[in-house]
Amino acid sequence: MNSFAGQTVDAARRLLTAQLKTAAVESAELDARILTGHALGLDLTGLISAAQRLLTPDQSARLEEFARRRLAGEPVARIIGEKEFWGLPLQLSSATLVPRPDTETVVELALELLRASGSLDRPLRIADLGTGSGAILLALLSELPAAQGFGTDISEAALHTASVNAARAGLSERATFVACDYASGLTGPFGLIVSNPPYIRTADIGGLAAEVRDHDPPAALDGGADGLDAYRALIPQAAGLLAPGAALVVEAGEGQSARIQALMTAAGLMPVAAPKADLAGISRAVAGHKMAR
Template sequence: MLADATEYLAEHGIDQPRKEARLLFELAYGQDTAWQMIHPDEPISDPMPFFGFVQRRGKGEPMAYLRGSKGFWSLDLEVTRDTLIPRGDTETLMEALIRHRPDRSTVSSVLDLGTGSGCLLLAALAEYPAARGIGIDRVESTARQAAKNARLNHLEERALFCVAQWAAPLAARFDVVISNPPYIPQADIGGLMKDVADYEPMMALDGGADGLAAYRDILPCLPNLLTPDGLAILEFGIGQGDDLKELARVAGLQVVELCADLGGITRAIVLSRE
């Protein structure tokens, strides 16, 4: 079964097909790689659950959607096709937040714009136990999924999720505003990997003609959303840093830091009020 699955996945362009086959076997039967290696001749009465997952993966469906979950920071999050899959690169924003606010008592309010799975807001609340937060998304089903993740991680009493266009309904200030908005230029979307372009929500990817449409909406709002000592931390795409710095300057914001991810790619910008 593993050999057939490995061959099938390789033919369909899946990287590390043997490893993925073992992960899919575990997903189908609950038996991890160690068990599989110890019991290579174990008879399997019903191969269909396994090969069903193999076919879906071969078509490009992301492993996180097959599992229905994805780890992010210290959390385990339920993910559906209503939510962008949380990625390790986005943890750069959490690293920046903790670097600039190491005292866990200094953050009492957090706003997450474009919350998706709720990963950033919930990670921040997990790190800052005195904080409460609001997550906003444009899609109701996505906001509901984020609220479910709050319950699954026992953070529901400190997190509220709303459906809105960015910060439009808010008249409050926050110690931290955090966001991973869509930033893929429209012309680049066709070149994305199949498991991204065909499965993840397009609204969470499409950043307009130059990838910066969301930032033009968000940045002008930040001076009125931040407390006097507040920070905004936003993720952005490759090569967009200089344009974001200029948009921030026009919006009356000060660039505190540009942050690189573990691959050395500049991934996030930290902003404050001037």
């Protein structure tokens, strides 16, 4: 039975909120508003103005399906197929992670380093290794008007999603996507390289929140036995492609920053700034730079 059949827009939203609260969904009210709006094709203003309108059978069926998926633990971003990152609406696919606010720390640190070196407005080649939805690369290009960006991924499906997102953001002319393993298909030099590689220890994946464990692509999560396999691969590659004085900025998991810095040092990259913490106080963005000759 469809619990939303015959309901007004406002009543359906409140009913979905109650269902999510009963299921102990923390963001019940926000999720209900987003899902109801998406099912009806309405933004917040539209939801308010249409509050007393009756749902059509198609709308109630669509909202029932959204409710079923959310109650089963699927993230809202997966259900609606989109997530905002750095103010950009990004399309998602089964081949891409849901971009998270923590990852904006990488963008922030990268921009801080470029600002300190006076490079924000200069022509610049930047690379995003394992680009997924293109989130980090497109965020940087949106802030760096003279930059050209290159995003790599081993997943053709992810690269297609990133290309769609570049087009939606009006950045296609400055974004090139390359199918390869991290930096293996790129030629330098680059003025900045960034990456959010898989860094979850294999043994820890089973204990992740269901929204992540059951819906994010496993290859984008699994960092090997100690979580550092990807860094061992990409850091030496990046070190060989950076221009003198240029930086590599990567996302780190909790408790990993010191070991990642050691891998950077071993590859000839020197610490350029203290790791940047996210809102939870975790050292989330780690940077190293190539010494100027």
